[in-house]
Amino acid sequence: MKALVVGGAGYIGSHMVRMLSRAGHQVAVMDNFSTGHAEAIEGYRLYRGDLLAPADIDRALADYRPDLVMHFAARSMVAESMAEPMLYHHNNAFGVLNLLDSMRRHDVSRLMFSSTAAVYGVPIKRRIEEDHPTAPINPYGWSKLFAEHMIHDHCRAYGLRAVVLRYFNAAGADESGEIGESHVPETHLIPSILRAAAAAGAEQPRVKLFGNDYDTRDGYAVRDFIHVTDLCEAHLLAAQALSRTDLPDYQLYNLGNGQGFSVLEVLNAAQEIIGRKVETEICARRPGDPPVLVADASRARAVLGWAPKTHSLQEIVESAWRWHRAQRY
Structure with a gap:
């Protein structure tokens, strides 16, 4: 499998890049380094680009021709989204739309999308399953929910196959000790x-x-805190699920402990x-x-x-x- 990891220089993305490589898959990274770290992906094929620049996406897809795109490129700070909602509307919604459009142009038909438990808002149940009502209480959650709906629409109308994974709280670091979680500013x-x-x-x-x-x-x-390695292993299994004919084109899963x-x-x-x-x-x-x-x-x-x-x-x-x-x- 050839995977393009968008946002692969970030915390979860860089762990995913290494896990894909260790599993024998070909992997390349696209990142604008607004929050990612070049040190985390040294030695991996890199396309420096931004989802808000369609030409950057086109260049990466045309050159690399991946079988699967993995999206880890969201802004994810709740407080920042409350103060600067347009940053989240642009990056987390319009950026995904640009990615979907470019994937159609380049006949890339498989997508894995990192979403969030923030789409649920204030829970009405002690433990949240996927059919729990979605009622975000911050622009971060709304931007992710809107992106989910766009992906679902593309699956129905254009033959896209996608897995949406709603994360709870990723934490920890892999056994190598070479990569970990670092944000500026740090809010986690x-x-x-x-x-x-x-x-x-x-x-x-x-x-x-x-x-x-x-x-x-x-x-x-x-x-709910989930180890980042467990999270990435779920992605590998979800990638396999995209090839299963007994599963729908649009799949949605919670990932938590x-x-x-x-x-x-x-x-x-x-x-x-x-x-x-x-x-x-x-x-x-x-x-x-x-x-x-x-x-x-x-x-x-x-x-x-x-x-x-x-x-x-x-x-x-x-x-x-x-x-x-x-x-x-």
């Missing part, structure tokens, strides 16, 4: 804690914890692994953050034969800490 919980702890020789920054007054067991927001950990529980687990206290600051809730997001991923288990191998929060955090202690970028 686990890397924020670990980056603060790894700030050697300088006054450690306080980690901001947004809201301790949610209607949860300890007042902090609850999230099915366990909910509160922000405070994550902090405590990280401090135990690090071996010292991390200074924190309790802040007001961030607009657009739901109190609880926990996956029901039974469809992926039943159809794809996928199950996460890493269930322990401690294992997830420990793998991320190994990378942060030897951080290269």
Whole structure:
């Protein structure tokens, strides 16, 4: 299989690139490096380009002629989407439309799309399955839901075959310790804690914890954390599912552990692994953050034969800490 990984220099994308390569597939990367890291994809075929520039997409598809496109190129910060919604409308919706148009022009008929649990909004059930109502409460979630609808329409009208994977919270790092999670600015919980702890020789920054007054067991927001390697393995299985004639042209799966950990529980687990206290600051809730997001991923288990191998929060955090202690970028 020849895969073009769009956004392959980012956190999840770079893990996917390496897993594809280790599995014996040909892989190339397209990235605009607005948030990705060149160090994460050294040695891989690269097309520098932007989904908002159709000519960039055309050039990559015409030259590489992939069997499958994997999309990891979204903006994904909830707070930023509340402050700058047009960034999300353009990149996450119009960028996907440009990609779909270019794939039609170049007869590339298979797509894997990374979506998000943010499409569900505030859950009405303890665990969220794929037919849970979609009612996003932030522009990030709306931009992803709109992209999902466009992909579904293209499957119905133009012969596209696509898998949409709704992520919950990816975390951790692969066994190599060479790549990990790093954003500027850093807004994700686990890397924020670990980056603060790894700030050697300088006054450690306080980690901001947004809201301790949610209607949860300890007042902090609850999230489902899935190891990034488990997430990528689900993509490999989903790629195989695109070739199955017994499955529809448009497939949708949740990917999560099915366990909910509160922000405070994550902090405590990280401090135990690090071996010292991390200074924190309790802040007001961030607009657009739901109190609880926990996956029901039974469809992926039943159809794809996928199950996460890493269930322990401690294992997830420990793998991320190994990378942060030897951080290269």
